[in-house]
Amino acid sequence: MKKLGLLPRIAIAIVLGILIGFIAPQCLGELCATFNAIYGQFLGFMIPMIIIGFVVPAIGDIGARAGRLLVVTALLAYGFTVFAGLVSYTTGSIIFPGLIAGEAEVAVAESAGKLSPWFTVEMPPLMGVTTALVLSFLLGLGIAFSSGNALRKGMGEFRDIVSKTINTAILPLLPVYIFGIFLCMTVEGEVGMILKSFIKIIGIIFLLHVFVLVVQYCIAAPFARRNPFRMLYTMLPAYFTALGTQSSAATIPVTLRQSIRMGVREDVAGFVIPLCATIHLSGSTLKIVACALAIMIMHNQPHDLPLFIHFVMMLGITMVAAPGIPGGAIMASLGVLQSILGFDQEVIALMIALYIAMDSFGTACNVTGDGAIAAIVDRVS
Template sequence: MQKIRISLLVRVIIAIAAGVLLGQFLPKEIARIFVTFNSLFGNFLTFVIPLIIVGLVTPAIGELGKGAGRLLLITALIAYGSTLFSGFFTYFSGMSIFPHILPAHSELSAMDNPEDFLLKPYFSVAMPAPIEVMTSLLLSFCIGLGLSSIKGNTLREAFNDFKEIISRLIAVIIIPLLPLHIFGIFLNMTVSGQVMEVITLFLKVILVIFVLHVVLLLLQFSIAGIVAKKNPFKLLRTMLPAYVTALGTQSSAATIPVTLGQVKKNGVRESIATFVVPLCATIHLSGSTMKIVACAMAIMLMTGMPVTFTEYGGFIMMLGITMVAAPGVPGGAIMAALGLLESMLGFNETLQALMIALYIAMDSFGTACNVTGDGAIAIVVNKIAGKDK
C-alpha cells in the first residue's frame, strides 16, 4: 500500500487541536512529560541555531559570489531590495493595524516570562550554544565572502558538506519533531488557561497577513509594470498558475518549471528567465519575510514587549540576508530566522514555538508570494539587461 504523507501544516494543525483538546482533562502530571520534552527540544534548538546559521549562510554567500557578474549582482540587489521593502512595508502596516486589533495589555504578557504561569518540566538538561548567534552570523559573512573571492574549492566543498548535514538535521530531526513541540506548548497553555485568547488573536493576525501579501504582490507588479511599460494586472494574472502551484507544493524550488513558463509568457527572454527564476527561488523570500516580521510584531505586542523602529529596522535588514540561506524544506525560513528572533528581539523558547506555529499556518501563502514575486523581478531584470525582443 502506498504510504500516506501528511503535510507539515496539517500536522501542526492536528498538534494544536490535540493540545487544546487534551489540555481540558489531561492530568498535570502527564502534561509535564510533554513539558519536559519541550524543555529538552528547546535547549537543543538553542544549541543548534548557531550551527544552522554557519552551515547555511556561509555556503550561500560563497555561491552568490562565485563567478559574480553584472546580471548576478543586479538580480541579487533587486531581490534583497524587494525583501527589505516587504519587511519595512509590513512593519509600518503592522504598526498601523495591530495595536487596534490586538489587546494592549493582554494576559499573554506573562509569556515573556513563562515560568510564572506555565507548568514546569520534571528535569532540564543545559545545552549551551557553541558560539553566540551574532558571532555565528559575522563568521558566516566573513568566511562566505572569502570563499567567493578565492579559487580554491577545498573549504567551499567542506562547507557544502556541512550544509548538507545541517539541511538533513532540519529535515529529518527538527521539522518532524516540531508538531510534538507545538503540541506541548498548546497543551501547557490550555492547562494554564491561556489558549483560547491565543487562538483568537492568531486568526486575526493570519487574516491581516493574507491581505498584506496580496497588497505586496500588487505593489511589486505595479513597479515591474512601470519599468517594463506593461499592464501590471495582466502581468500578475499571467503568474497566477505559479501562485496556485506554490500553494500546493509549499516549495519555491518545486514550482520552478511552472514559474519559468509563466515568466516567459510575460515577455522575459529565455536566457534571463532561466537564470533569474532558479536564483530567486533561493534568494528572494519577500513573502516569508513578511510573515516573520508580522508574526514577530504581533507576538511582541500581544506579550507587552516594546516594538521600536530602531530595533526592528536592524532586525529586518539582518533577516533579509538570513533569508538567502533558508533551506528548501517546509518551515525552513523560520528555522533560519530563530537565531535573529532570539538575539535581536529577545524571543524565548515559548515565544519561538508560537512563532513557528503562526508561520507554518501560513506557509503555503508565503511560498506563493515568494514565487509570484520572482516573476516581477524577472521582468525588471529583463528590462535592465537589455531591450525586449
C-alpha cells in the same frame, strides 16, 4: 502519520494539545514542559549551525557567479524583501493593537501559573548568532574569491549534515513540541487569547501579501512597458503551484515558463528565477514580521521602528538559501528572533506553528514576486 505532510501533522498537534490540555493532569503538563525544555535546548544549539551550514555555501555560490546581473538581481530581491517587512511592521503597528486590545493582560500571566519542567539538559550553542553570521560571511566570501575547492566541498558536506539533522531530528519531533506548547498554554489559560487574536491577524497577513505583489508589479510595469495587472495575471499559475508545493525550488519550472510568457527573455529568466528562488523572500519576511510584532504587542514588549528595521534587514540576510523544505525560512530566522527580539523557546515554538500554518501563502508570494524582479532585470540588462 509519516504519510501526512508537516502542515497536517502540526494542525493535528495543535488541536490535540488544546483538547487534551483542558483535561490534562498537572503531571502530564510538566512532562510536556520537560520535553519542550530539552528540545528547545537542542534547537538553540542548532541555530548557529543552521546559519553557518546554509549561509556560507549560498554566499560562496552566489559570489562565484559575480557579475552585473547578479548584483542587480540581489539588490532588487533584498530591497523587495526589506520593503515587505517594513510594510508588515507599519501596517501591524497601526492595526494590531486594536485587534489585540484588552487581551494583553492575559498574555502576561503571573509566573506562578507556569508549568515547570522536572529537569532540563543544558546545550549551550558553540557561538552566538552574530558571531555565526560574521563567520558565515567571512567563509562565504573567502570561498567565492579563492581558487581552492577543499573548503567549498567541506562546507557543502556540512550543509548536508545540517539539512539531514533538520529532516531527521528537528522536523519529525516538531509536532510533538508544538503539541506540548499548546497543551501547556491551555493548562495555563493562554490558548484562547492566542487563537482569538491570530485568526484576525492571519486575514490581515493575506491582504498584505496581495498588496505587496501589486506594488512590486506596479514598480516592474514601467520597465516592462506592460499593464501590471496583466503581468500579475500571467504569473497566477506560479502562485497556485506554490500554494500546493510549499517550495520555491519546486515551483521554478512554472515560474520560469510564466516569466517568459510575460515577455522576459529566456536567458534572463533562466538566470533570475532560480536565483530568486533562494534570495527573494518577501512573503516569508512579511509573515515573520507580522507574527513577531503581534506576539510582542500581546506581551507588552517594546516594538519600536529602529528595532524592527534592524530585525528586517538581518532577516533578509539570514534567510538566504533557506533549506528547501516546508518552513525552511522560519528555521533560518530563529537566530535573529532570539538575538534581536529576545524570544524565548515557548514563543519561538508558537512562531514556528503560526508560520508553517501559513507557509504556502508566503511561498506563493515569494515566487510570484520573482516575475517582477525578472521583468526589471530584463529591461536593465
